[in-house]
Amino acid sequence: MNFDFSDEQKQMRDAARKFLAEKCPPKAVREVLDGKATYDKALWKGLAEMGFLGVAIPEEFGGAGAGHLELCVIAEEMGRALAPVPFSSTVYLAAEALLLAGSDAQKQKWLPKIASGDASGTLALFEGKGNPSPQAIKLSASGGTLNGVKKPVPDGAIADFAVVAARTGSTGRDADISLFLVDLKAGGVEVRSLTNIDPTHGQAELTFKNCKAEPLGAAGEGWGILTQVLDRAAVLMAFEQVGGSDRALEMGRDYALDRIAFGRPIGSFQAVKHILADMYVSATLARSNCYYGAWALSTNASELPEAAAAARISATQAFQHCSKNNMQVHGGMGFTWEFDCHMYYRRANATAVTLGSLSYWEDQLIDRMRKKNAA
Amino acid sequence: MNFDDTPQEAAFRAEAKAWIGANAPKQYEEELRKSSLGRTVLKGANILEVAKAWQKKKADAGWACLHWPKEYGGRGSSPIERVIWQQEEGPFGKLSGMFIIGHGMCGPTMMAFAGEEEKRKYLPPLASGEKVWCQLFSEPAGGSDVAGLRTRAEKQGDDWIINGQKIWTSGAHYSDYGILLTRTDPNVAKHKGLTMFFLDMKSPGVEVRPIKQASGQSDFNEVYFTDVKIPDSQRLGAVNDGWNVSLTTLMNERMSIGAGVSTGFPELFDFCNSLMLDDGPAIEDRNVRSRLANYAVKASGLKYTSMRAISALSKGDRPGPENSIGKLVAGSMVQEVAMYALDLQGAAGVLSGPEDAEIAGKFQAMLLRAPGTRVEGGTDEIMRNIIAERVLGLPGDIRVDKDVPFNKIPTKGRA
Numbered sequence: 001m002n003f004d005f006s007d008e009q010k011q012m013r014d015a016a017r018k019f020l021a022e023k024c025p026p027k028a029v030r031e032v033l034d035g036k037a038t039y040d041k042a043l044w045k046g047l048a049e050m051g052f053l054g055v056a057i058p059e060e061f062g063g064a065g066a067g068h069l070e071l072c073v074i075a076e077e078m079g080r081a082l083a084p085v086p087f088s089s090t091v092y093l094a095a096e097a098l099l100l101a102g103s104d105a106q107k108q109k110w111l112p113k114i115a116s117g118d119a120s121g122t123l124a125l126f127e128g129k130g131n132p133s134p135q136a137i138k139l140s141a142s143g144g145t146l147n148g149v150k151k152p153v154p155d156g157a158i159a160d161f162a163v164v165a166a167r168t169g170s171t172g173r174d175a176d177i178s179l180f181l182v183d184l185k186a187g188g189v190e191v192r193s194l195t196n197i198d199p200t201h202g203q204a205e206l207t208f209k210n211c212k213a214e215p216l217g218a219a220g221e222g223w224g225i226l227t228q229v230l231d232r233a234a235v236l237m238a239f240e241q242v243g244g245s246d247r248a249l250e251m252g253r254d255y256a257l258d259r260i261a262f263g264r265p266i267g268s269f270q271a272v273k274h275i276l277a278d279m280y281v282s283a284t285l286a287r288s289n290c291y292y293g294a295w296a297l298s299t300n301a302s303e304l305p306e307a308a309a310a311a312r313i314s315a316t317q318a319f320q321h322c323s324k325n326n327m328q329v330h331g332g333m334g335f336t337w338e339f340d341c342h343m344y345y346r347r348a349n350a351t352a353v354t355l356g357s358l359s360y361w362e363d364q365l366i367d368r369m370r371k372k373n374a375a
Numbered sequence: 376m377n378f379d380d381t382p383q384e385a386a387f388r389a390e391a392k393a394w395i396g397a398n399a400p401k402q403y404e405e406e407l408r409k410s411s412l413g414r415t416v417l418k419g420a421n422i423l424e425v426a427k428a429w430q431k432k433k434a435d436a437g438w439a440c441l442h443w444p445k446e447y448g449g450r451g452s453s454p455i456e457r458v459i460w461q462q463e464e465g466p467f468g469k470l471s472g473m474f475i476i477g478h479g480m481c482g483p484t485m486m487a488f489a490g491e492e493e494k495r496k497y498l499p500p501l502a503s504g505e506k507v508w509c510q511l512f513s514e515p516a517g518g519s520d521v522a523g524l525r526t527r528a529e530k531q532g533d534d535w536i537i538n539g540q541k542i543w544t545s546g547a548h549y550s551d552y553g554i555l556l557t558r559t560d561p562n563v564a565k566h567k568g569l570t571m572f573f574l575d576m577k578s579p580g581v582e583v584r585p586i587k588q589a590s591g592q593s594d595f596n597e598v599y600f601t602d603v604k605i606p607d608s609q610r611l612g613a614v615n616d617g618w619n620v621s622l623t624t625l626m627n628e629r630m631s632i633g634a635g636v637s638t639g640f641p642e643l644f645d646f647c648n649s650l651m652l653d654d655g656p657a658i659e660d661r662n663v664r665s666r667l668a669n670y671a672v673k674a675s676g677l678k679y680t681s682m683r684a685i686s687a688l689s690k691g692d693r694p695g696p697e698n699s700i701g702k703l704v705a706g707s708m709v710q711e712v713a714m715y716a717l718d719l720q721g722a723a724g725v726l727s728g729p730e731d732a733e734i735a736g737k738f739q740a741m742l743l744r745a746p747g748t749r750v751e752g753g754t755d756e757i758m759r760n761i762i763a764e765r766v767l768g769l770p771g772d773i774r775v776d777k778d779v780p781f782n783k784i785p786t787k788g789r790a
Contacts, residue, residue, distance in 0.1 A: 001377070001378050001379065001380065001384075001682070001685060001686050001689050002376060002377055002379075002686055002689065002690070003376060003377075003378060003679070003682040003683055003685070003686040004376065004683060004686045004687070004690075005376065006376075069376060249767075253767050253768070253769065256769060257768075257769065257770075264770075264773065265769075265770055267763075267769040267770055268769065268770040268771070268772060268773060270756070270759075270760065270772060272769075273759065273760060273763035273764070273767075273769050274756070274759040274760075274763065276763055276767055276769065277703075277758075277759035277760075277762040277763045277766075277767070278759070280700070280762055280763075280766060280767060281700045281703060281704060281762070284676070284680060284697050284700050285672070285673060285676030285677070285680065285700070285704070286676065287697075288675075288676045288677075288678075288679035288680040288682070288683060288697070289672055289675055289676045289679060291376070291679055291682075291683065292675065292679045292682075294376065295376045295377070295378070298376060299377075309668075310671065310672045310675050313668060313669070313672045314672040314675075314676055317669075317672070359661075359665060361668075362664060362665045362668035362669070363661070363664055363665075363668075365668045365671060365672070366658070366664040366667055366668055366671075369644070369671065370648070370658065373648065
């Protein structure tokens with residue numbers, strides 16, 4: 001049994017960590033947090049040069065052709081560094097959708113540009129509040145044009161293209177949904193940036209008015225493809241969340257070692273130690289669930305739906321738990337803009353809902369476990 | 376990343392599987408599989424006898440205490456082979472319960488500190504289950520603070536005379552031998568005046584009294600020592616070095632990986648899959664699903680944490696500190712699971728008799744046994760301290776009794 005990443009994959013993680021420590025210090029994240037930039041363009045280019053953007057994209061489409069385990073270790077580091085770039089929307093959602101359902105021409109058009117950092121993409125799925133469901137998709141597609149409104153769309157204001165979920169039927173079944181590919185720079189889409197709890201990652205409203213679009217995958221198969229894309233993205237996002245959890249835990253631990261109160265480091269008080277021990281517990285449970293998700297993702301195992309939901313739930317809980325208690329350990333300083341704690345808290349709570357909320361994934365997990373049980 | 380055995384591991388697994396298939400007491404398999412926390416008794420059979428017979432059978436064929444050296448009754452196996460054995464032994468592994476302390480803690484301590492003659496005499500019958508050992512550390516005045524123990528050992532010629540009381544001794548009532556931590560010098564700081572021995576539990580002056588637990592069962596005992604004589608040859612380690620000896624014992628407790636801790640989740644999931652609530656199947660209820668999902672990811676998180684440790688063993692590496700979370704997570708989870716299962720039963724959740732209670736009172740038994748899981752082998756709070764100090768590197772608590780002679784430490788709180 002080797003339920004661990006290989007030495008090469010660990011080296012890649014170290015390389016990513018070193019690169020991000022240099023190119024993406026908290027100061028760089030704050031440029032985007034403070035609204036001085038929409039995303040870190042230099043970092044995005046650097047990630048492309050390191051080969052990280054196309055790590056799981058096959059070589060024939062301009063990527064490194066390494067694989068999804070490699071992408072998992074990079075995702076973890078991106079989460080750890082709170083990288084303010086459209087990585088998750090482009091790589092976990094748009095690229096995965098193209099890889100799963102794109103025609104050869106569609107892949108040739110967009111995947112090399114993703115790998116080279118010349119284009120970013122996103123998935124336009126949600127239409128206001130609610131979780132992923134075919135019934136919630138109202139945006140209509142007919143005759144190759146789209147009409148309707150999507151929000152929130154992650155990194156929608158900076159994306160060059162979007163995979164759009166649209167209604168092409170009204171039978172009340174999953175087959176009513178189809179996917180489309182839209183060049184967002186070609187006209188027909190109005191973009192409005194939305195204020196959100198994590199300004200280091202933009203959210204947008206996209207209004208499609210007779211917008212030209214090409215089908216992505218077969219008509220009526222959109223929901224099936226989307227489910228797979230969300231599962232794959234859930235595993236990758238879970239690695240980001242685990243990276244963030246670990247960093248929040250480290251920040252809390254370091255502060256507890258340095259901060260003196262009542263004549264001793266606060267980390268010597270059991271009340272503080274136990275908070276940190278519990279953070280370690282949730283981060284460890286999440287990491288282990290994520291490893292299983294990584295295995296299922298990289299081998300396309302039939303266990304992927306269940307593994308993805310478990311990784312998603314566990315990592316969401318861990319990141320929320322670690323980021324909020326990191327602030328608690330920091331006391332009053334944790335509640336200042338100046339300290340970085342809130343950036344992790346913001347990211348944790350944003351990533352907790354952007355792929356569908358915790359309760360949605362809880363529901364999915366039980367459905368999937370029941371299916372496996374019945375089989 | 377894969378879950379595959381190496382060729383050597385696969386060969387070992389096949390050999391173990393074949394032997395277990397041909398030799399395990401299959402008539403008890405179903406009952407052992409269904410047993411859960413607070414309830415592992417076999418109906419119509421004495422579990423101690425069944426357990427001893429299975430252990431002896433394993434020992435005769437060379438399958439006992441796999442990781443021990445052959446000359447002491449083991450097999451000289453690698454750590455990963457031990458894990459593979461546990462996986463294949465499955466429900467029959469539950470029969471090893473009465474040997475866990477002897478094999479996991481007493482044996483390794485003997486191996487590290489006993490003389491060669493003693494090792495060859497005492498270890499093989501411990502491995503084969505013919506002799507059962509217990510560990511006599513905790514005392515009424517020394518639980519989490521075990522170094523605060525008060526049982527005295529006084530030198531008299533070539534012997535030591537023991538007086539005092541131990542508590543929470545698992546299995547003392549059926550044990551043949553025990554390892555015993557005593558105070559040999561009360562005039563120095565508490566950690567510096569302790570000495571370890573092993574002794575025959577049938578020695579004159581040893582009295583074992585079962586403790587009736589809050590659950591109504593009796594797994595633990597009080598053990599009283601009145602002028603019990605132990606020869607100096609049964610001392611383990613140097614005089615007054617008992618604390619270091621005990622650390623070896625406790626370290627070994629944490630090395631047992633893959634033994635699988637009970638979370639109650641599989642039982643709860645099965646229960647919810649068949650339970651009908653007033654407005655439909657429980658498994659379709661939104662609240663039930665949410666609770667189940669939360670327990671599911673804890674249970675799977677523990678399972679895959681253990682897999683990560685096993686992988687490290689498979690590669691010949693030392694497992695990381697991740698496994699230290701197991702007992703802490705499972706202990707409180709099994710308690711919550713039991714409470715939730717009763718809640719789902721509504722007013723009938725109060726019933727615990729096998730005839731009237733849901734699934735024969737399984738969750739009621741679990742509920743009543745659960746508080747013990749959060750205390751035995753290190754309380755939740757001690758486990759959190761261990762994680763905080765040894766894994767995260769936080770400073771130890773300030774110990775006001777650290778440099779105080781033991782006999783000057785206050786013994787009462789409010790006067």
